[in-house]
């Protein structure tokens with residue numbers, strides 16, 4: 001809708017076809033180019049010389065750069081450089097992304113031209129564009145940027161190179177290097193932007209935790225499993241959690257050392273975990289306050305496997321449901337709450353019976369709610385240590401449990417702390 005208005009503005013300003021402008025705009029916005037900058041770029045493309053870049057940019061320290069600046073000249077040390085291929089205005093384009101630092105601070109940059117940047121070098125970027133990304137300023141090095149390499153290197157209080165632990169990686173990180181073990185890997189055929197293509201996807205782990213990955217250009221070292229060193233990967237959000245992207249520009253090599261996956265995984269407060277917006281591998285400890293509706297003995301659609309009500313699937317209508325067990329439990333530790341989802345196996349554990357037992361119990365009572373009631377009696381009011389994948393969406397936070405065990409900590413101490421936080 002909004003895009004439509006911008007396209008109309010531009011089309012009438014430049015006297016060109018609206019649909020054409022709109023397609024270009026859409027393309028730019030898809031690659032996270034802010035709308036104002038996208039419009040400016042199109043004005044340049046369609047030859048409106050009247051806007052942008054007339055005044056000479058001032059020289060600035062990195063910490064002084066704000067999102068109000070449009071162009072700056074800055075000297076700094078390249079901390080990281082990572083290549084990535086994107087599709088831009090219909091063409092594949094290789095961009096270089098990373099971080100630049102001086103004594104005052106660090107800023108992310110995107111280079112739209114190949115300036116031959118490498119980590120550790122001191123550069124001066126004249127007339128670098130400033131754009132806003134997630135509320136923060138970011139440098140754009142492009143056609144109009146004059147880039148020079150300085151002979152005297154700047155001393156900065158930051159490390160060069162992108163070595164990282166999985167637990168520290170966040171969506172948007174570029175040029176990262178990790179030493180990981182391939183926990184899980186499968187080859188899949190997907191419908192890529194250039195038709196069918198084969199990729200690898202799965203889970204990587206290091207001492208700090210685990211993260212899902214996609215390897216767009218299958219590396220045999222990853223497919224073989226074991227420990228690998230991956231250089232120049234980037235992190236993007238996929239299904240609510242950060243995902244490591246290993247591209248054609250990444251380097252993958254076999255590692256000789258053993259990696260003890262998850263040995264140092266940290267336990268988080270529920271509140272902290274929820275505030276991250278999604279964590280692939282996290283452990284929380286809290287009290288089960290309630291077992292939600294849709295728990296216990298349930299039926300799933302044989303086509304789409306979603307939970308159905310009274311034999312009706314929202315997509316497939318009247319179906320012959322498949323019986324299954326699951327639990328959706330509200331877990332709270334005083335800092336926040338999540339819905340913990342237990343699969344059939346974990347549900348059998350907390351129910352202390354099999355699917356057959358549940359069907360028998362329901363038949364006898366002529367009510368399948370009795371199964372959820374039994375589970376409620378077993379777990380509500382108790383404290384559990386849960387590990388799994390946390391995702392956050394508009395309906396709240398869900399923790400897909402991989403393990404669900406009663407906490408060994410002294411429950412009275414925790415219950416006291418919990419009540420204190422609820423009733424301060």
Ligand SMILES: [Zn+2]
Pocket residue numbers: 301302303304305306313314315316317
């Ligand atoms: Zn269905």
